[in-house]
Amino acid sequence: MVRLASPFRAAILALVLLTPSTAALAQDKAPADADMIARGKSLAEAGDCIACHTQPGGQLFAGGRPMATPFGTIYTSNISPDPDTGIGKWSADDFYGVMHTGRFPDGSLLYPAMPFGAYTQVTRADSDAIFAYLKSVPPVKLADRPHDLRFPYNNRSLILGWRTLFFKEGEFQPDPAKSDEWNRGAYLVQGLGHCSMCHTAINALGGSSESEAFQGGLIPMQDWYAPSLTSNKEAGLGDWDLQDITDLLKSGISRRGAVYGPMAEVVYDSLQYLSDDDIKAMAIYLKALAPRQAADGAPPTTTKAESSLLYRLGARIYEAQCAVCHGTDGKGKLPEFPPLADNQSIQMSSAVNPIRMVLNGGYPPGTAGNPRPYGMPPFAQTLPNDDDVAAVVTYIRTAWGNRGTPVSAQQVNELRSAPLN
Template sequence: MSRTLRIVLVLIALALAAVAVLLFLRPGLLPRTGAAPEPSASTQLIKNGEYLARAGDCVACHTVPNGPVFAGGRAMATPFGNLYVPNITPDDDTGIGLWTADEFYRMMHTGVSRDGKLLYPAMPFASYTQVTRADSDAIFAYLMSMPPIKQKNREHELRFPFNNRELLIGWRTLYFKEGEFKADPAQTVEWNRGAYLVKGLGHCAMCHTAVNALGGSSESKAFEGGMIPNQNWYAPSLTSNREAGLGEWEIAEIADLLQVGVSHRGTVYGPMAEVVYNSLQYMTDVDAKAMAVYLKGLPQKDGAPLPTSQARLVNPEVMEVGRKVYVAQCAMCHGAEGKGQPPSFPMLAGNRSITMATPVNPIRMVLNGGYPPGTQKNPRPHGMPPFSHILDDEQVAAVVTYIRVAWGNSGTPVTPTQVNDLRKLLPE
């Protein structure tokens, strides 16, 4: 066979092959492979565990900012000294790699670690005890699917006698009630789902309930508000319309505040902004609504009418200083009459977070400024600049006093000493 003929035959073969490929790739002739395979049961379990771990905001404590996720090491300041959060990645030596699902559930349910040690209540086992076994197993499966990080756990630095874990027996007797969540048959499925998330994984009562000198709280005073230890922010009462009581809010407004970080009724800042950023923004619309339904249903514990404006208690000179500062620094966003531009810039007139008995939060906002969290539904939130470097203690006290008593607000005056006490906490 001549060389020319061989070349011709090769070219014909290549052309036929190209035609065959083109015909095969025609959409109508593509092979039928069927629907995508269903995710495996283990994949679904891990995905559910990731969702539940977010609902529990595990990352907030178990991850050092900009550090490996869940590798621990974060210092948690308490009135008794520093606690250092443990590594919960599946590393065999320094994490939970050798744990079983049974041991993990025992820790969540009873507050007892794998080695038998009693956990300090900074770990919210008093709330997590309500988590079901199925949800505990899902969270465990998710954590075990994470990359193992070898990072040795750091010993706690607690003062005597609080470094003696045996004292926790007394604390547990007073403040810990073990038991999984039990649905209330008198309530709806939606209400019960919200109660489970709020009281269990969400551990909302840890901040919104006053803590006593022993680091415990009374169940009868749950959600009545309290200072967050060592953070110097006040978590308002959810059962009082004088604070953040939700009885007058619409369900959608509560759900927006939880999931988006802003609503036409208010905006979250400080520690609550972190909770929304790390956790609540990832809740499904159904779960956010369920939490809102439960929170709105909390019994309101003060039926007394709200007090009237306290402007008469304010020195007129202080009031004028506050007015001038407000006009110069605040009115552009919050309006001359404090009506704001919700939801971007919250209203101040009639805003009960401004008029609560403690002025800590409005003072902190004027000094520190801050942003609501950037969330999936509000990725570019409007923020407030800090004024600590512009205004002195007298000016801050005057402007906070002004917004607490102007426009019919029922707050009380603020002193420069109160401002200075919080200014001392600012980072240098």
């Protein structure tokens, strides 16, 4: 479904009930050492667990955060170590079960908003470390809130069909033909990072095709476009320097631009805390993704004459509202103001993101590498006319040699009411 990682609750495939051995029970009761807890914390940050299982301003891992999906609202689980409402009574085996099989201890099914399709690749050792960390945080007594899903999606048994179509269980297997760094990056991107949850198109059933992995798609209910990581026409990093990639992942800004919207949240909650070695490994893997020709978008809905009018109107609006930061030549003023000229994110077949930025503005994340981020102000009120927004977005997508297509006032109007997060 979406990159929502909702119920992150412990579970095992309870097809057969087994009595745990005395040794296993003793191992569960043995306190984890500080190194294991620290490693688990780092892994939980890589998995971005806090983003879904902690309410803004709420208690750590207490859950209850609403996650809108095309099928209704899912509320994330309490994964603090409270024995009654959290994971306090679960074993390491139980926790590995949810990561690996997407089932609760009683065998019931998790909804796939929890990215167990990616987390199944997490190794047992890493799962145990994450569990040790979660057991070390303060317990919070807060019962899970029932999901609010429409019929028939509130029938969990239907998930069996989804799993048959879209779920493949199994730990990550390194590619012996690749370097250790590449394999580490693949493990983080494909598994804990669950990057494909956003960067792969979602179909009507809430699933995605493995053959289309990382080729980009609209994030349902959030109305942001997660660009293709396999096409250099979108967010493919094949021609980027490794330093630019690592800067973008670690701090949210680089010489090539900045991240906004959902990706800014990922950097803020997760990537900025990863080690330099892990960030470099992810950069190596992402850079090596085989470039593929991005599918052409739908033909523009405006005529050439209208495009010309939009361009001239957009140029005037740009000069009055945008040039002071981004320059009359569109080259920006790095690192504070990203360039718009020759900017891949401006020229993609989908115009959703530049329209959203003009309407709603945004900030790169505040990180150690970018502690005082410069933001883009919203222009939804300054430019209340949809034609004006369409004009300025058309201008920046087609000026300075940019190869984007014009946008229409209808496209703008459809995004005026989009959620801000």
